[in-house]
Amino acid sequence: MNKRLHFSGIGGTAMVAGARLAIEAGFEVRGSDVRLYPPASRMVAALEVPVAVEYAATNLDWGPDCVIVGNALSRGNPEVEAALSRRMRYTSLPEWLKEHVLRARRPVVICGTHGKTTTTALTAFVLDKGIPGVGYLIGGDTPAFPHSARLGNPGVPFVIEGDEYDTAFFDKRAKFLHYLPEVAVVTSMEFDHGDIYRDLGEIETAFQRMLRQIPRQGSVFLCADNHALSLSSYAFSNVVTYGIDVPGDWHGKISADSGGTASLEIWHRETAWGRITPSLYGRHNLQNALASVAVAATLGMSAPDIAAAIRDFPGVHRRMEVFLDTGNAIFVDDFAHHPTAIRETIAAARLRWPDRRLRAVFEPRSNTTVTNRFQAEMEEAFSAADEVFIGPVHRAAAIPESQRLDTTMLTKALRDKGIPAHAFNDVGTLAETMIATGGNRDVVLIMSNGAFGGIYDLFRKQTLSGQAAAGS
Numbered sequence: 001m002n003k004r005l006h007f008s009g010i011g012g013t014a015m016v017a018g019a020r021l022a023i024e025a026g027f028e029v030r031g032s033d034v035r036l037y038p039p040a041s042r043m044v045a046a047l048e049v050p051v052a053v054e055y056a057a058t059n060l061d062w063g064p065d066c067v068i069v070g071n072a073l074s075r076g077n078p079e080v081e082a083a084l085s086r087r088m089r090y091t092s093l094p095e096w097l098k099e100h101v102l103r104a105r106r107p108v109v110i111c112g113t114h115g116k117t118t119t120t121a122l123t124a125f126v127l128d129k130g131i132p133g134v135g136y137l138i139g140g141d142t143p144a145f146p147h148s149a150r151l152g153n154p155g156v157p158f159v160i161e162g163d164e165y166d167t168a169f170f171d172k173r174a175k176f177l178h179y180l181p182e183v184a185v186v187t188s189m190e191f192d193h194g195d196i197y198r199d200l201g202e203i204e205t206a207f208q209r210m211l212r213q214i215p216r217q218g219s220v221f222l223c224a225d226n227h228a229l230s231l232s233s234y235a236f237s238n239v240v241t242y243g244i245d246v247p248g249d250w251h252g253k254i255s256a257d258s259g260g261t262a263s264l265e266i267w268h269r270e271t272a273w274g275r276i277t278p279s280l281y282g283r284h285n286l287q288n289a290l291a292s293v294a295v296a297a298t299l300g301m302s303a304p305d306i307a308a309a310i311r312d313f314p315g316v317h318r319r320m321e322v323f324l325d326t327g328n329a330i331f332v333d334d335f336a337h338h339p340t341a342i343r344e345t346i347a348a349a350r351l352r353w354p355d356r357r358l359r360a361v362f363e364p365r366s367n368t369t370v371t372n373r374f375q376a377e378m379e380e381a382f383s384a385a386d387e388v389f390i391g392p393v394h395r396a397a398a399i400p401e402s403q404r405l406d407t408t409m410l411t412k413a414l415r416d417k418g419i420p421a422h423a424f425n426d427v428g429t430l431a432e433t434m435i436a437t438g439g440n441r442d443v444v445l446i447m448s449n450g451a452f453g454g455i456y457d458l459f460r461k462q463t464l465s466g467q468a469a470a471g472s
Contacts, residue, residue, distance in 0.1 A: 006060060007031035007093075008079045009070020010051060011040045013139045014163070014175075017149035018068065018093045019047055021101055021137065024151040032059045032079060037451045039141040039317050043148060057082035068093050074169040092168035094178035097137070097160070102180050104154040105135060108295060109179045111162035111210065112187030112228065113203075114341050118280070119187055119288040121145075121316050124159040126292050126309040130301040131157060139163065140335075141317040157183075157299060164206050166196050174206040181214050183298075185221040185291050186228040192338055195367035200227075208234040221294050223287060224248035242294045244287055250294040254286060256351070262286060266293060274303040276310045281320060282348025284341075320348060323456060326463050329442040330356070333456065337366040337449040339377035346384045349445050356443045359434065360385035361455070363448035364405050365394040371403050378405070379413045385445075388414055388421040391430055391452060427453030435462045 003026070007019045010031030019029050032052035036044060044051055052059045057078045060067065067083045067090040074080065083090045108127075110120040117140040124136035125144045135152020139161040142148065152158055162176030162184065176184075189207060191200040214220055214237040222228045224243030232239045241248030244264075250273075252264040264286050266273040278289045289310055296306045315321070324331035330353065336345040342362065349358055360382055364370050369378075370393050382388045390407045393399070407423035414421035424430040434444065446455065 004028045004062075004064045005030075005066055005068055005096075006062070006064035006079075007068045007070070008055070008059075008077070008083075009033055009072050010047075011036040011044055012070045012072060013040065013043075013141075013148070014137070014161070015068070015070045015093055016040065016043045016047065017137045017139070017147075018097060019049070020147050020149040021097070021135075021151050023047065023049070025100060030059075030062060030064070032056075043141055046147065055079050060086070060088065065089060066091060066096075068096055069168050069170075071166060071168050071175075080169070092171050092178075094167050094175045095171070098178045098180060101135070101137075101151065102158060102160070105152065105156060105158035106182045107180050108157050108159045108183040108185075108299075109162035109176055109181040109210075110159065110185045110187070110291075111164065111176050111207065112185070112223070113164075113190040113192050114338065114344070115187040115284060115288045116161050116163065117335075118285065118316050118319055119185065119291055120159055120161040122280075122288060122310065122313050123185075123292040123295055125313050126296045126301070126306055127157055127159060127299065129309040130296065130305050131299065134159065137161060138316075140319075143314045143317070162210070164203060165193055172196065174210065176210050177206070177213070181210065181220075182218045183221070183295060184210065184214055184219075185295060186231060187223050187288065187291060188226045188340075189228045189231070190226075190338070190340060191373075192366075192368055204230070207231055211235045211237070219298060221291055222248075223291065225287060240294060240298065242287075242290050244283065244290065250290055252286060252290045254283065262351070264290060266290065268297070273297070274307055276307045278310050279313055280315060281352045282344055284344040285348070320345065320352070324460055324463065328440045329438055329444055329463070331444045331456075331459055332446065334445065334447050335449050336447040337369055339374050339381040342378075342381040342447055343384070345447060346382070346445065349443060350384060353443045356441045357386045357439055358384075359387045359389065359442055359444050361389045361391065361430070361434070361444060361446045363391040363394065363446075363450065363452040363455075364407070365448055365450045365452075370394055370396070370399055370405055372405050375405060375410065378410055379417075382414055382421070383417060383419065385419060388419060389430055389434060390421070390423045391427055391448075391455070392425050394450065427455050428458060431455055431458040431462060435459070 011033035133153030133156040135158040219238040224246040242250035256262040263277040411421035
């Protein structure tokens, strides 16, 4: 068996998790990437394996048996070119996982446009409390576990985040088509990833193909509250529905207290099942929790054990994560990068901090939000914020102006609605402006799926320097 693996692009959240699994399975692992930022840098360092900090053909001179090529790499990358010219064995991470991890286990594949990482982490956390030997691969960092992946035991459920994004430069199929699902969850289905999908119909086709792989004795769990429900007629397995707005096989009814904490009273096919009180905020996270309940109950866990695990789940880093509290202002980091996710995240922040001024900060960074595909949807997504700050479009020069998100038009449309809104071409100026105009009851909600030009450290430094100046 090939025992020496080189992970090209090891800093990707799925790649570092895959490297962790390979190490547990006894493989010798090395890797390479460009400069990394937390939490990826921290996760890679924890592997304690040699990692080159730039891509180079010489990184492959150690003679790996196979190169695992991350989907961020393409032709022209020096390691891709070296692997091809040297006729080295290479594969994608999803295909490697299929053959070396998933085939011997019972894959529980968590899919959907939104909520994949949280639902994967939550489902793994719940199942871990009731089923010995559960494995998992989470596309993010969570304090729920020491690491984002664990091999677990053969023949036992393995919870894995099922991404619809493409697999590699040489395999343009969705990643989840490699994952051999016995159980699948579809939390939502909307248009996204405009760089690889032309429209929602192409995304639907990818999900339909995934459903065809589930065995007849398996199950697919579909959220009845959104377009995911349309997949039900394409399944060959058991179909289980869940919803809050639309009653499904599993139905949740929300109740909230004055502090914003929400509970979910749950029925299973019109029979009372019980109540859960997640540690997470927002209607979207109650949907995610309901999906985890349905999966865990179907796999045999008791209602009290499920409810206790959901109550104790500590969340996922970069999902409504408070990273700085100055006593006056609270700074929150979230991964939202789609209009629906932005809207739901703002609503969750409203619920959690109802009496504070909510200042939303967004970096257009994903391959779809840097374009004007969601220009109109973005105007609606921010409508519940008290003030909006839009950062520079990521790699704007690479996008034709006729296709680029128009941040000036976006902020004007918000101001026309009575919402103060500002667009910036420089992250430093954005941070300075926000600090200079800050108040005593602010929540600063930062939404980005990347590093946002180091804005997190800028806020830390500027608030600390401001406090020092005030105390001098």
